[in-house]
Amino acid sequence: MVDLSLVTDLSRAWIAPAFIFAIVALGLNLQWGHAGLFNAGVAGFFGIGAYIGAIFTTPAIGPGPGGPGHLGLVSLFAIFTPYTVLIAFLVGGIAAMVVSGLVGLLIAIPTLRLRADYLAIATLALGAIAVESIRNSDPVTGGVYGILRIPRPWEFGQDVWRTELAYAITAGVIVLLVFFLIQRATRAPWGRALKAIREDEDAALALGKNTYFLKLQAFVIGAALMGGAGALFAGLLRVAVPDSFTPALTFSIWTMVIVGGSGNNKGVIVGAFALTFLEYFTLRAKDWFNLSSFWDIRIFYLRLIAIGLLLIALILFRPAGLVPEPRKVTKKPWILFGSR
Amino acid sequence: MVVQFLFNGLVQASIVILGAIGINLLYGVKKFANFAHGDMMTLGAYFTFVFLGGTRDLMTAAIWAVFVVALAGVVQEVLIYARLENRGPVAPLVASIGVSLVMQNSLTTYFGPAFLSYGIRYPDNWVFFGGAVSTNPIRDLVPMAVAASATTATVVLLKYTKLGKAMRATADNRDLARVSGVNTRVVYWMTWILAGVLASLSGSVLGVSIGTLAPSMGATLLLTMFAAVIVGGIGSTTGAILGSLVVGLSQSLFFLVSLVSGLDPRWQIAVPFALLVATLLVKPTGLVGRPIGGEIRPLRTEIAEMLKGIRRGLF
Known part of the structure; x- marks a missing residue:
C-alpha cells in the first residue's frame, strides 16, 4: 500500500489553491495586463464569490456557533438527487460570477473615466x-464565525486523497477552459483593442473604439472570474470566514501577475504556482526544518516581507515580469517588397 | 448629545488630517497614491514605543520617532521612487504596496502580532458646557492640539516659505519648476520629510488616542485617509483638511444616527467608502481640487457610450 498522504497534502495545499489563484490571476491579468485597469480589491471580489458559492451549497445546520448564515439553499436542488451538490455547486459558481461581475460593474462605472490611481483607491476601498x-451581515454570512461544513462535488468518503485529487483536477480543468477562452479573446480584435487602450487610450478613441465600454467589459469579466474562483475556494477550504480575504491576498495575487509578466496569460499561471508554493512552503516549513515556536509564528510574516521585496524588485528591475509578454510585430509583406 | 458626537468627530478628523495632508503632498509632488502611508504612521507609533523605553517621556519619544520616519521617507525616495520617475502613476503605486507589506510585516516579525501599549495613565474626563461635552484631556485634546498646530505649521510652510513655494511649483509643473532653477530632487526629499513628520505624529497620536498599538493600526486608517483626500480634492492641502473634517464628522454622526435608528453601528466603516464613491460620481475633483490627468468626461457621456456599446452587440 503506497502512502497517499503526500498526494492529499500536495493537492489540498498546493495544486488546488494554485489552480484557483491562477483563475484569479487570469482575471486580474485581463484587467491589468491587457486593459491596464488597476484593481486593488481582488480579495473583495474573491470573497464575495466564495460566500455566494458557499450559500448555495451549504445545508442548514442547527443553532449554535455558526448556526446563523446557513440558509440551506442546497435543499432547493434536492430534486436533482443524487446530483444535488454538483448542481448546487454549478449554480453557486455561476451566481458567484454574476454577483461579483455586477459589483465590479457598479464600482467601474464612476471610476473608469478617471486616472488609474482613482480606480486603485476605489477598488481598495471596495475590497475592504x-x-x-x-x-x-450575520443572518446571511454567519458573521465572524463564517459558513462551515461546505460540501463539494466528488467526495469519496474514506479515500481522502481521491476527494482532494478530484477537486484539484476539477480546478485544473476550469483553469484550462478559462485560459483558452482568455487566450482566444485577447488575440481576437477585442483583446487587441484592449491593448491599444492600455498603450494609448486617446489613439484608440481616435480610431473609433468605444474605449469606455471596452474597459468596462474587461473589468466586469475579470471581476466575474475572481468571483467564480472564490466559489471554488470556498469548496476547497470547506469553510468561508471573513479573515481569509485580507489585502495581503490581493497583493500576493498582484505579485503572481507581475512575476508572470503582466499581459502574458501563460506566465501568470506559472506565477500562481510559484507564489502558492511559497505559501505551501511556509505552512510546512515547521515540519521540515524543526523550527522553534518563535519562528513558527513569524514565518508567515516573513513570507509577506518576501512578497513585498519581490514586488519592489520586479517593479524596479523587471517591470515586464520574469516572462515578459511576447512582442507581436506584424510581418513585412514580402511579396510586395521582395525578400527580407 | 449631538455636540458630544460632533466633538468626537473632530477628534477622529484630527488624526486623519495629519495622514491625509501627507498623502496629498506626495500625490501633488510625486504624482502617485502612497499605499504605504498608513504603515508609515504605524512605524511612527512603534518607534515612539521604542524610544519611550529609553527616554521615559512620551513627547521626547514622539519627536525622536519623527526623525526616524522622515529618514525612512527619504530612504524610500532615494532607493525606490526616484528610479520610478516618468513611469506613470501605477509603477510607484505598486512599489508602495511592496513597501507597505515590508514595513507592516517587519514590525510584526520584530514586535510580534500582539497589542502593545504606551502605558499612559489617563486622567478623569473633563466636562464642559454643563455636561454637554465630556472629554479626556490626553485621549482627545492632545490629538486635537497636535493636529491643529502641525496643520497650521504645514499650511504656513507651504504658503509663505521659499521651500513651500518650490514645492507648489514642482507640484504644478515639474519641468517648468526645474527650468526656473528649482532643485526638484531636494524638493522631493523635503516632501518625503514633511509627509514622514506628519505621518509619524499621526501614528503617535493615534497610539495615545486608542491606547494600544497593533501592526495593522495605520493600514486600517488608510481607507479613511484616501476617502478624505478624494472628498476634499486630490492635490490640495485645503482639500485634505476639509475632506478629513467631512469624513470624521459624518462617521461620528452616523454613529449617532445608528443609536437613534437601531442600525448596526458596525456599518460606520462603510461611511468613508460611501462618501468616496459619491464624490467620484458627482464631482471627481472633490470639494476644492483640480482635475488631474487630463479632462474628465461627464458621467452622462460615459453611460451613453456604454448603452451604445450594448445596443451594437456586446462584443
Missing part, C-alpha cells in the same frame, strides 16, 4: 468594505 459587509 466587501469584507466588512460580509463580517457584519
Whole structure:
C-alpha cells in the first residue's frame, strides 16, 4: 500500500489553491495586463464569490456557533438527487460570477473615466468594505464565525486523497477552459483593442473604439472570474470566514501577475504556482526544518516581507515580469517588397 | 448629545488630517497614491514605543520617532521612487504596496502580532458646557492640539516659505519648476520629510488616542485617509483638511444616527467608502481640487457610450 498522504497534502495545499489563484490571476491579468485597469480589491471580489458559492451549497445546520448564515439553499436542488451538490455547486459558481461581475460593474462605472490611481483607491476601498459587509451581515454570512461544513462535488468518503485529487483536477480543468477562452479573446480584435487602450487610450478613441465600454467589459469579466474562483475556494477550504480575504491576498495575487509578466496569460499561471508554493512552503516549513515556536509564528510574516521585496524588485528591475509578454510585430509583406 | 458626537468627530478628523495632508503632498509632488502611508504612521507609533523605553517621556519619544520616519521617507525616495520617475502613476503605486507589506510585516516579525501599549495613565474626563461635552484631556485634546498646530505649521510652510513655494511649483509643473532653477530632487526629499513628520505624529497620536498599538493600526486608517483626500480634492492641502473634517464628522454622526435608528453601528466603516464613491460620481475633483490627468468626461457621456456599446452587440 503506497502512502497517499503526500498526494492529499500536495493537492489540498498546493495544486488546488494554485489552480484557483491562477483563475484569479487570469482575471486580474485581463484587467491589468491587457486593459491596464488597476484593481486593488481582488480579495473583495474573491470573497464575495466564495460566500455566494458557499450559500448555495451549504445545508442548514442547527443553532449554535455558526448556526446563523446557513440558509440551506442546497435543499432547493434536492430534486436533482443524487446530483444535488454538483448542481448546487454549478449554480453557486455561476451566481458567484454574476454577483461579483455586477459589483465590479457598479464600482467601474464612476471610476473608469478617471486616472488609474482613482480606480486603485476605489477598488481598495471596495475590497475592504466587501469584507466588512460580509463580517457584519450575520443572518446571511454567519458573521465572524463564517459558513462551515461546505460540501463539494466528488467526495469519496474514506479515500481522502481521491476527494482532494478530484477537486484539484476539477480546478485544473476550469483553469484550462478559462485560459483558452482568455487566450482566444485577447488575440481576437477585442483583446487587441484592449491593448491599444492600455498603450494609448486617446489613439484608440481616435480610431473609433468605444474605449469606455471596452474597459468596462474587461473589468466586469475579470471581476466575474475572481468571483467564480472564490466559489471554488470556498469548496476547497470547506469553510468561508471573513479573515481569509485580507489585502495581503490581493497583493500576493498582484505579485503572481507581475512575476508572470503582466499581459502574458501563460506566465501568470506559472506565477500562481510559484507564489502558492511559497505559501505551501511556509505552512510546512515547521515540519521540515524543526523550527522553534518563535519562528513558527513569524514565518508567515516573513513570507509577506518576501512578497513585498519581490514586488519592489520586479517593479524596479523587471517591470515586464520574469516572462515578459511576447512582442507581436506584424510581418513585412514580402511579396510586395521582395525578400527580407 | 449631538455636540458630544460632533466633538468626537473632530477628534477622529484630527488624526486623519495629519495622514491625509501627507498623502496629498506626495500625490501633488510625486504624482502617485502612497499605499504605504498608513504603515508609515504605524512605524511612527512603534518607534515612539521604542524610544519611550529609553527616554521615559512620551513627547521626547514622539519627536525622536519623527526623525526616524522622515529618514525612512527619504530612504524610500532615494532607493525606490526616484528610479520610478516618468513611469506613470501605477509603477510607484505598486512599489508602495511592496513597501507597505515590508514595513507592516517587519514590525510584526520584530514586535510580534500582539497589542502593545504606551502605558499612559489617563486622567478623569473633563466636562464642559454643563455636561454637554465630556472629554479626556490626553485621549482627545492632545490629538486635537497636535493636529491643529502641525496643520497650521504645514499650511504656513507651504504658503509663505521659499521651500513651500518650490514645492507648489514642482507640484504644478515639474519641468517648468526645474527650468526656473528649482532643485526638484531636494524638493522631493523635503516632501518625503514633511509627509514622514506628519505621518509619524499621526501614528503617535493615534497610539495615545486608542491606547494600544497593533501592526495593522495605520493600514486600517488608510481607507479613511484616501476617502478624505478624494472628498476634499486630490492635490490640495485645503482639500485634505476639509475632506478629513467631512469624513470624521459624518462617521461620528452616523454613529449617532445608528443609536437613534437601531442600525448596526458596525456599518460606520462603510461611511468613508460611501462618501468616496459619491464624490467620484458627482464631482471627481472633490470639494476644492483640480482635475488631474487630463479632462474628465461627464458621467452622462460615459453611460451613453456604454448603452451604445450594448445596443451594437456586446462584443
